[in-house]
Amino acid sequence: MLHAVIMAGGSGTRFWPLSRQALPKQFLRLTSERSLIQQAWDRVAAWIPPDRICVVAGNSHRPLLTEHLPDLRSDRVYLEPMGRNTAPAIGLAALKVLEHDPDAVMLVMPADHVIDPEEAFEQAVLQAAEIVQNDPRQLVLFGIRPHYAATGYGYIETGAPLTGISQARRVQAFREKPDKATAEQYLQQGNFLWNAGIFVWRADRILSALRERRPQLAASLAELPASSEAADFTSRWSQLESISIDYAVLEHDPQVCVIPATFEWDDVGSWESLARRLPADERGNVVIQGACSLVNTNSSIVLAGDGHVVVTSGLEDCIIIHTADATLVAKRGDAESLRKVIEQLKAEGFDGIL
């Protein structure tokens, strides 16, 4: 049976100051009235029953989960005391899913991406499930056809078609985030796809791969207490190797294939990428939300919190994000700048606004 695992452990800071440690991106209503995690739920709940949808999330976000996903079963929430990247989270989910269903096929998908249309996504997942049914060894990925030379994504180099399934292809190699020239080359060659971090595989298959490639991690996961509320769960979890499923398994496994997506995909990874999804005025400004008055201002991104007015004058290429207790004013164009900002805020003791 097909189970959905929504990966909601992200504590991303890329939408600071709107996102916080206590309110990560997946709980924000960035692109619709529904938060990103609600959109992820909707994406599968139409065709997978709630008792086969689980969520892996940070301990402290349980109340947010309850608020955002009222149909989520409380026994299908797997809590991480702290982030340990995707391999431990996926391993934990696989173990839990297997308890319910020894033949479980898992759809693993991030809680904070935008995918459209949902029907194309469903069809792609069903195709992947068919691949796994035909060949239980297959680890199936979804690849996104690059529409620009992105340097912020990992790439999948595709190889020969998978026998019998026209669109799926073997994965030739994984390529880490490239520099601009390499990304341009990938774009031209045409056989490179973005790795969307969406996977379909049998739960027992990914666990045996973990046992083979990361035996210590697999053993530690198997020995975890059943409940994350157990006394030593946190200390044991903290000792798990922090590693991505890509690096732990996928890059080494011979049975990895990829389906080129027929759906639109956006990881909405930054203020910049969010702004690209929204209408701009004739000067190229995007007001994400709130009351703003832009005077002689160009190519800027502005968000004003409730009951507040943001007023700009003479600006070019700026990002202004106002929230109740913190306001960010940044020059556009430096993708790393927000990371530096967060580091400096930590160093300066501004923990209350992180």
Place this chain on the structure above:
Amino acid sequence: MLHAVIMAGGSGTRFWPLSRQALPKQFLRLTSERSLIQQAWDRVAAWIPPDRICVVAGNSHRPLLTEHLPDLRSDRVYLEPMGRNTAPAIGLAALKVLEHDPDAVMLVMPADHVIDPEEAFEQAVLQAAEIVQNDPRQLVLFGIRPHYAATGYGYIETGAPLTGISQARRVQAFREKPDKATAEQYLQQGNFLWNAGIFVWRADRILSALRERRPQLAASLAELPASSEAADFTSRWSQLESISIDYAVLEHDPQVCVIPATFEWDDVGSWESLARRLPADERGNVVIQGACSLVNTNSSIVLAGDGHVVVTSGLEDCIIIHTADATLVAKRGDAESLRKVIEQLKAEGFDGIL
């Protein structure tokens, strides 16, 4: 006897969004724990008794006056229903002061300037009072020696020394705000002073000058009801000619002289000029107040309201002023930009934050 008239009718928008229609600049604590109007009061209250200090202010600011100036006598507050520039305000004050003291000499001074040291100011005023005592016809101004080629002030061209008083000089001419080249020339010539808007004269003398130069205005002032709370005070006041005392009287009167100031003077006329009074960090940034974290930011001016953190990244030459309900983010260097901002906010119906 010497009376002080503190001119507090300003409704300036130059410190928006910190200053508002309901909280003009003179009530802000921009340069010390004492608001500018409190500093104006302190400047004269050390040597002029409270019953000879009066304030001309906007109707709606009476509660602020009471809060800021607890020693101000309530019968020495003269309220304007709306601003009509300085000539009507000074004429009203002169009429009121004369009721108390037919021989009154008035020191007229704005409520929103910074002057230092106070002793030098007192000495200068006493010297001016002496001039008036020796020659009751004299209208005495204070002139500030320009220390740069300012284009934002009116200039006084000085003439021959006043007989018997070494520093005072006759006023040769008034020069409106000059262009940059003219301002440079004034600076080089050495006989030009900034007009600080501080005056000493007999109350009866300025009234007779008003009667001579602006008979309609003088007559209307004389016919005003005694109390600003009288039924028709507002409509009568609204019909007064809106004109400065400089333009109404001083530029035409043959008996105007100027004392070059021995005190430091600053009209603190903009965020820029306020920033010049405050320490800058090694990148030229000035944090006026509040919690700020400046990352890779240069030559910027930042103010954060209580309980809020303003965070900047990659900025150059910006002004960021955060208040509870409005935040301004502007590029430095365009002195007129704030005026345009206010106009646009009015046009867009943002009256609640003006």
